[in-house]
Amino acid sequence: MEDEVDRLVAAWRRERPDLDVEPLEVLSRVSRLARHLDRARRIAFSEHNLEPWEFDVLTSLRRAGAPYQLSPGQLLTQTLVTSGTMTNRIDRLTKKNLVERLPDPSDRRGVLVRLTAEGRDKADQSLAGLLAQERAILSELSTQQRGELAGLLRQLTAPFDNIPG
Amino acid sequence: MEDEVDRLVAAWRRERPDLDVEPLEVLSRVSRLARHLDRARRIAFSEHNLEPWEFDVLTSLRRAGAPYQLSPGQLLTQTLVTSGTMTNRIDRLTKKNLVERLPDPSDRRGVLVRLTAEGRDKADQSLAGLLAQERAILSELSTQQRGELAGLLRQLTAPFDNIPG
DNA sequence: TTCAAGTGTCTTGACATCAAGATATTCTCG
DNA sequence: CGAGAATATCTTGATGTCAAGACACTTGAA
Structure with a gap:
C-alpha cells in the first residue's frame, strides 16, 4: 500500500533528480507517524478529560x-x-x-x-x-x-x- | 545499545506486571525519535533563519x-x-x-x-x-x-x- | 576556606497551535 | 431550478511551548 511519503519522494525525484532523497523514506515517515499518533492520542484521552x-x-x-x-x-x-x-x-x-x-x-x-x-x-x-x-x-x-x-x-x-x- | 524506551519498558514491567506493554517498544520510540528529530531540525534550520x-x-x-x-x-x-x-x-x-x-x-x-x-x-x-x-x-x-x-x-x-x- | 564554575529550577515574553464556529461558495438531487 | 448538505477557508479565544536568562545553591580546585 502506498502512503503519503511515497508520493512525496516521487515528487522530489521528479523535481530534484540531482538529489538523493532516500533518507526521507525513513525519517519523514517517523515524523508523520508521530503526528498521526499525537492526534489519535489526543482524541482518545479527551474522553477521559486528559x-x-x-x-x-x-x-x-x-x-x-x-x-x-x-x-x-x-x-x-x-x-x-x-x-x-x-x-x-x-x-x-x-x-x-x-x-x-x-x-x-x-x-x-x-x-x-x-x-x-x-x-x-x-x-x-x-x-x-x-x-x-x-x-x-x-x-x-x-x-x-x-x-x-x-x-x-x-x-x-x-x-x-x-x-x- | 540500550535507549530510554528500554528503561521505560523495564520500569512498566516492574510496576505493572499485569499489563502487556510491548506496543510501547515501537510507538514510544517513534514519538521520542520524532521529538529528537524536531529539535535537531530546529537547530540546523536556525542557522538559515528558518x-x-x-x-x-x-x-x-x-x-x-x-x-x-x-x-x-x-x-x-x-x-x-x-x-x-x-x-x-x-x-x-x-x-x-x-x-x-x-x-x-x-x-x-x-x-x-x-x-x-x-x-x-x-x-x-x-x-x-x-x-x-x-x-x-x-x-x-x-x-x-x-x-x-x-x-x-x-x-x-x-x-x-x-x-x- | 573561598570563590569561580557548574547545576537545577523558575521567570519572562513572544509566538505557534488547536478546537470550534463563522462565512462564502459549490454540489446534489428531488 | 432551488434548497439543503457539503466543502474551503478564515476568525476567534484559550492555551502550550520555546529560548533566553535570572536566581539560588552546590561542587571542586587551589
Missing part, C-alpha cells in the same frame, strides 16, 4: 514506582521538553491536585514532584486505554515484524538518548 | 513543481496541521514574501498559495541541508536496514494516509 502532556508527566511518575516522585530535571529527560515547559506543566498539574511539589531534602536547589493518589489513579486508567489503541495500530504487523521494527528504531534513538542531546 | 514549520510549507509547494502552487487544503494533508494553523502560516509567509495568495480561478471559495522566487530559493537551499543531517542520523543503519525500516513504517502510516484520518 491531555497528552498530562499523560506523559503522570505516567513518568507512575512508573518510577513508590513513592512516585522525580525531580523536574528527571522529568525533562523523559518527556523531551524544555525546563520552562516543565515548570508550567507541574504548576498546572498541581492546581488540578494530580501532583504536588516537595523540597528535595538532599539538595536545596532541587524539588521533587510527587503523584497524588488521584494522579496515580488517572495514570493507571489512561495507560490501559493507550495500550489498547496502540495495539490496534500495530495490528498491521506480525509479532516478528514488531520486534524487528523496535530493534531498528532503537539503533536510531540510542545515540540521542545516551549522548547528551 | 523555522521547521516554514520548511514544511515551502518544500510542499516546491515539490509540487511549476508553477509551485497548492490550495491551503492540499497543504493541510501534507503537513498534518489544522486549517486555522495553516491560515496563520500562510499569513506569516506572505509577510516575509516567501509565498503569495491568489484566487482560485475554478472555485471562488478557494485560494491558491504560490511560492515566490525567494521562497523557492529558500526551499532548495534548506532541503540540501536537511538531507545532509538526516544522512548522518541514518548512518547507524546499513542500506538494507534502512529499506526494511522504511517498509515497516509504511505499513503503519498507510492506514492513516489513505483512510481519511
Whole structure:
C-alpha cells in the first residue's frame, strides 16, 4: 500500500533528480507517524478529560514506582521538553491536585514532584486505554515484524538518548 | 545499545506486571525519535533563519513543481496541521514574501498559495541541508536496514494516509 | 576556606497551535 | 431550478511551548 511519503519522494525525484532523497523514506515517515499518533492520542484521552502532556508527566511518575516522585530535571529527560515547559506543566498539574511539589531534602536547589493518589489513579486508567489503541495500530504487523521494527528504531534513538542531546 | 524506551519498558514491567506493554517498544520510540528529530531540525534550520514549520510549507509547494502552487487544503494533508494553523502560516509567509495568495480561478471559495522566487530559493537551499543531517542520523543503519525500516513504517502510516484520518 | 564554575529550577515574553464556529461558495438531487 | 448538505477557508479565544536568562545553591580546585 502506498502512503503519503511515497508520493512525496516521487515528487522530489521528479523535481530534484540531482538529489538523493532516500533518507526521507525513513525519517519523514517517523515524523508523520508521530503526528498521526499525537492526534489519535489526543482524541482518545479527551474522553477521559486528559491531555497528552498530562499523560506523559503522570505516567513518568507512575512508573518510577513508590513513592512516585522525580525531580523536574528527571522529568525533562523523559518527556523531551524544555525546563520552562516543565515548570508550567507541574504548576498546572498541581492546581488540578494530580501532583504536588516537595523540597528535595538532599539538595536545596532541587524539588521533587510527587503523584497524588488521584494522579496515580488517572495514570493507571489512561495507560490501559493507550495500550489498547496502540495495539490496534500495530495490528498491521506480525509479532516478528514488531520486534524487528523496535530493534531498528532503537539503533536510531540510542545515540540521542545516551549522548547528551 | 540500550535507549530510554528500554528503561521505560523495564520500569512498566516492574510496576505493572499485569499489563502487556510491548506496543510501547515501537510507538514510544517513534514519538521520542520524532521529538529528537524536531529539535535537531530546529537547530540546523536556525542557522538559515528558518523555522521547521516554514520548511514544511515551502518544500510542499516546491515539490509540487511549476508553477509551485497548492490550495491551503492540499497543504493541510501534507503537513498534518489544522486549517486555522495553516491560515496563520500562510499569513506569516506572505509577510516575509516567501509565498503569495491568489484566487482560485475554478472555485471562488478557494485560494491558491504560490511560492515566490525567494521562497523557492529558500526551499532548495534548506532541503540540501536537511538531507545532509538526516544522512548522518541514518548512518547507524546499513542500506538494507534502512529499506526494511522504511517498509515497516509504511505499513503503519498507510492506514492513516489513505483512510481519511 | 573561598570563590569561580557548574547545576537545577523558575521567570519572562513572544509566538505557534488547536478546537470550534463563522462565512462564502459549490454540489446534489428531488 | 432551488434548497439543503457539503466543502474551503478564515476568525476567534484559550492555551502550550520555546529560548533566553535570572536566581539560588552546590561542587571542586587551589
